[in-house]
Structures are given as structure tokens and as C-alpha cells.
Amino acid sequence: MNKTLIIVAASLLLAACGERAQTIGGARQDAAAYTGTGKAFVQPGWKPGDKASWESELRARGQNSQNEYNRIN
């Protein structure tokens, strides 16, 4: 009987010695860029939410604005 009481009392007392988790959650989840902003000043020619159209729009924009060999030669 005494033994049981000691075990119960010890387990209750030692429960306070437990540690809280100290792991860091890290950065929040960010929305993908191809989902768009839902506002004005968005480049026309692609559909927000459509990843393929967003990628092709960016690729075309990059080629048209940065690769002058496409335009001159």
C-alpha cells in the first residue's frame, strides 16, 4: 500500500519536471507567386492560379526585354 502511494506521489511530483518543446516553427508558409495578387497592375497575358501560363509569360517577358539578339539579329 505504502509502495503504491509513494509511486503515485512521486509521479505527480516529478510531472512538473517535464520540459516544454523548444523547437522553432520556422517561417510561415508563403503563397505561390503564380496565384497572383488579386489587384491591378498585373501583367496581362496570363491567368492567376495557372502555373504554366505564369511561367510562359515570365519566360516570354525575359526574352523580349533582355535578349536583344532576338530583336536585332
Added chain:
Amino acid sequence: MARMKFVCDAERCIECNGCVTACKNEHEVPWGVNRRRVVTLNDGVPGERSISVACMHCSDAPCMAVCPVNCFYRTDEGVVLHDKDICIGCGYCSYACPFGAPQFPSQGTFGVRGKMDKCTFCAGGPEANGSQAEFDKYGRNRLAEGKLPVCAEMCSTKALLAGDGDMVADIFRTRVLQRGKGAEVWGWGTAYGSRQAGKPAAPAGAKS
């Protein structure tokens, strides 16, 4: 799509600082913080070269590795971003970065050093895309508007290239072949990995 990358063509950069100005204006970056800057080697000597430097959005980012609070994350497009709500302004990232990209405002509510600020590849941060909160903390999210970083789009000589890594590499390769010189891309091996930098080659069929 591969990964979003910057490349600065040292043969073309004329040290006009248009990229620096465009970045500061687009994102309303505070005084004392320059997300992008132009570095000139052998200034005043014939044959001097300039490059525009900002966060290179490294494939194996040292800032991410040393951050004690894990505030960095990488988007699906390979853009390295951080969460200012988690950043404690310790400055480890600035010591780790080989390009000096992390910047710290000298004024603010978070002590003298303030929370880290850096180039976002015009991709904002973890706040809702296009929100006022995102603009206030990180600047404009041009990628979510279907646009490329303003520094590269404003570059008058197109020395600074930005966008999909494969596309940028193709444009640069065409230039080098046409002019027959200037194949060196400073920082490329350090940021993106290359055999020259002592890193293994990418597996066959993998995108850059």
C-alpha cells in the same frame, strides 16, 4: 521552370547605378539600406569592371544554414526569402553571406541593428501576395504580378539579367559567343555551384 537567377555581365555594366535606384524606389527601401549596389574593381584604371551585386538566391544558401531562428525559406522558384516576424536581427546571416546581401537598418524599433532586410527577387515575403503588410515589410511582389525584378528590367545596357536560370544562361551564352569574350560570371560558382567552384556537376537531365 528551373530556378530564378541573377547574372551580371561585367562587359556591359557601366556603373550607372540605375538598378540600385530602381530597387530603392520600387520597394521604398529605407535610408541606410541598399538591397543592391554596384561594385567596381580597379576603379579609375583602364579596363575597370563593375558588377551589380545583391542577394544571389543561392542554391545552398549560407544565410539559411546559420540562422539560429530558422527565419529563411526558399520558394518553389528557388528564391531565398525570410520572415521578418521571426528574425531577431542577430546578424549571423551578414557574416555568412559572401555577397554582403543582408542589410540592417540603423533606426527602428528593434534595437540599433534592426531586422534584416535583403533583396527578395521582387517576390515579397510570407504575407499575403500584394498586401499592404507585405509591401511595408518586404516591398512589392512583382513576381506575383507576372513581372521580373525591377533592377534587371530597368538596366539600360541589359548587363543585369534576371529570370529563369536556363533562359538567363542562354542569353548570356549567346552574348559571349557573339562577342567572343567575357565568359566569366563573378559569383556564379559561389552562389549557384559549379565544377570550377569545387562542387559536383548536376546529375544528367537535371535543370540548373
